[in-house]
Amino acid sequence: MKQNYDFTEGNIWRQMVSFSVPIMLTNLLQVSYQFIDSLWVGNLIGANALGSVAVASTVIFVALSFIIGINNATLTILSQQKGKKDDVGLSRYLNAFVVLLVCLSLIVGLLGFFCAEMILKLLNTPSSMLYEAKTYLQINSLGIVFLIGYNFIGTVLRALGDSKTPLKIVLAAVILNTFLDPLFIAGFNLGVNGAAIATIISQGLAFVAGLYIVLKGKLAPFSVPFIPANEEVFLILKLGVPAGLQMSVISAGIAAIMSVVNSFGPHVVSGFSAAQRLDSLIMLPAQALGTAVNSMAGQNIGVKRWERVFKIAKYGLIYNLLIMFSIATLIFFLAEPALRLFIQEPDSLRFGKKYLQTIAF
Template identity: 65%
Template sequence: MKKQHDFTQGNILKQLILFSGPIMLTNLLQTSYQFADSLWVGNLLGGNALGAVAVSSTIIFTVLSFVIGLNNAALTILSQQKGRDNEEGLKNYLNAFVVILTVLSVTLGALGFIFAEQFLQLLGTPENMMTSAKAYLQINFLGMLFLFGYNFISTVLRSLGNSKTPLRFVMIAVALNIVLDPLFIAGFNLGVEGAAYATVISQGIAFLYGIIFVLYRKLAPFSIPTLPTKQEVGLILNLGIPSGLQMAVIAAGVAAIMSVVTGFGDDVVAGFSAAQRLDSLVMLPALALGTAVSSMAGQNIGVSEWARVKKIAKYGVLYNFSIMLIIGIIVVFFAEHGVRLFIQEEEAVQFGTQYLQIIALCYPFLGINFILNGVVRAAGAMYQILVLNIISFWILRYPLTALFAHLFGDTGIAIGMGSSFLVSSLVAFLYYRYGKWRKKELFRT
């Protein structure tokens, strides 16, 4: 196997900067992928079609959240095996993930296709959107294997210290989607179904290219799949299930906060939605650093290099704080221009601008959560991270947002959210400093 990046030696800060950069770009491209999809559907087919895609995407994201959970487990297990320089263990666990994800993707794809309408009814999808939403959802479920595989290959490479190659796969998927969307939607007159076909084909080609590229370059020790051992399956599910549940906790927490926002009327909802779109872009560096730190720490935890793990956490926090502080200051000055990209109604723009200006300088503290939780996750302490997320969203963010909104009106939404970032970063630090996550041992020595 071609030598990948070894994070158990060398300059940590330099490695962090070089390794996290391509992950940031990959995340940005993933966001532009969804943005381009919405742009084509909205402009070519109108608001009704865009609504149908948005409702279906909620279901797809819910399924994907479990995939992200399993991918976090893969990042932890494979990076530790890489750090231990255990070629056989790496190969065996890679095989186990391939088998589990293949079975899971085929099963979920079949169930999703059969019960697509029932899922949409559970979300209260309007009748005039049902036909389009069902078609869009069913086509995406047929391509579930591509969605799983496309994400998994990137995770495997990152666990081995390679963040540049996954960027190549995402660029292919994004470029294809931008070309195929208008072709299938308008050129072949397939409407919403055309958008779904464009997505599945783009991801399918990127997935197949990824497999061929990785095998040809020998970037990871993939082999012909065989049945994994009970121990391998047990460890993967023991880490993957709580990691998947973390995403469910986050999704439910976001929905709960939205229930506070909707109480203030249409203008506040519109302003908050526009601000959230900008939020998702602003948080990309912190998310990328969290992934980078997790992979780097995982390799060092695998060989008990705790001094390096501590340095990775320290540099990660300082690098994140610097980047997010600069971004926060920029947002304070250009918040209104950003909000006006999405909405024009004056009252909505005013709320969105005020929200961003209050919360912008709290971004660095939310980033601290991603860094420290990424290090803890690298040790395999998934249940502990699940508890930290429950505290972050359900004991801090939602109650504080509701409380300050009650005390200060719509201005309190940003005050509550921002203060929760501050307190949850303190909770994350206290667990990182005093928690027993370092005693977690995934493999017998």
């Protein structure tokens, strides 16, 4: 297996910056799938279609949050195996992770496809947005295996200390999505459905490319999937379920807010939707630092270097506070021009600006 980065030695500040920046850029690019969809949909179709995409994306994110929690827990386990240089243990936990994600992908995809209309009605989706939101959600549900699969590849590589390869793959996929969106939305006249199809194609190619790079380069000790041992599945679920539920509760809170906002009509929904897109950017540095700290600390826990683990946590907190304050300040003062990238209607802009400035800090 190719040797990856070792976080058990070296300058912590330098490692944290060099490792977390590619993760932050990767997260930014991943968010930009829906970000780009919203830009093209809002400008080529209109505010009503933008609201449909936003409502459906909220549902997708709630479902995906639980699996992201599983990913984060597995990142901890894989990092510890990497720190101990236990390739056998690493291979077995990788297999257990693959089996669990396949099962979860099928469950999430089928529920999202067949229960789309029921879920959207529970969120009080305006009738003028319901059909487009439903089809957008169904198409994305069919392709969610690609999104989950790529996130799996990224988690494995980061656990092994490589945050640059996932960045390169996602960058290529987002560039492709940027060109496919207007082609499918306006060129093929598919509207909101075109945005969903373009995103699935891009994510599918990202997953295939990531899998090819990992397998061909032997970057991780994968094997033919087999039924995992109970203790491996139990440990992943023991750490992953609480983390997944925590993220799901936060996402469900956003969905609950969306259900209330939906009752105020299309203009408020559009303003809220555009603000939510920008709000998601505020959290990216914190998420990237959390992933970096998780991977770095995990490797050191594996070799029981506890003093270094505590330093990593302390430096991560300081770094996080500085970056988050700077970004929140920027978002607060540039709220209106940023919102104009998505919407032009005065009523939608006014609500979006008020919401964004309120939650910036």
